[in-house]
Amino acid sequence: MLIRSILPVCLALASVGTVTASDGWFASYEEAKAAADSQGLPLLLHFHASYCGPCRQMKAQVFSQSQVQQQLGEGIAAVEVDVVERSDLAQQYGASTVPRDIVVYPGQAPQTLNVGFKSTLAYLSLLQNVASTGRKFSRPEAVVKMSTPQEQILGLEGFCPVRLVRDREWISGRRELTAEHRGITYHFSGEAEREAFLKDPPHFSPRNLGCDPVVLFNEQKATIGQIAYGVFFDDQLFLFDSAENRSEFKTNPLKYTRVRHAVRVDELTQKSLN
Structure with missing residues (x-):
């Protein structure tokens, strides 16, 4: 039997658990080809x-x-x-x-x-x-050019992503210990955590640059989620724009995680990654 669980992320307390569901492959050739064609x-x-x-x-x-x-x-x-x-x-x-x-x-x-x-x-x-x-080879897309330099995007509001994913603890990072992944800057609680992140950034980073997967799936829009509305699924952190979207995700997580999204920083709809 395949055991699936979804772990809520709370600022006061983050529960520790193991989640197993998706192995990374699409279920069929047709699904994979459709995703490749539609998302480039x-x-x-x-x-x-x-x-x-x-x-x-x-x-x-x-x-x-x-x-x-x-x-x-x-x-x-x-x-x-x-x-x-x-x-x-x-x-x-x-x-x-x-x-x-x-x-x-x-x-x-x-x-x-x-x-x-x-x-x-x-x-x-x-x-x-x-x-x-x-x-x-990505297909060119219309991008609104900014007249001023883009502000630095801070991930997880400065909390250490390694302590969160590895230990399920909300520990503030230090401003002098930073690393960037896909245009998002993260702070770390210590040098050991920073080194762990650099060895495997995708594992410790929120999925889809922290964008709400429900909005991505339903509207094809990159809306940044909030750390107050997050869950761990398949040992990956997903952030949501609202409690309603988080609840919808819980009803059928594979629906929203099986489709891959090629999100770029310049597509984000907010100035900071919450």
């Missing part, structure tokens, strides 16, 4: 088969790692494809052997990135390269 994301296909020993090894040793699952949700629409069940896709993409990873960047032809077993670190590097390259 690279489409990553991991071809595998039940009879393939290296495939089973990667599933057990690599895809079970939280770092890999989190990276799969960072600017990528990824899906696992069984070559027996989807022989049509195997033929379409030329997946003659497995395991095999193929990427399709927006407007580009499919590219084979890897054939054979990859370790956790090697696969993390592959995912990071895909996301980084994918940003170069």
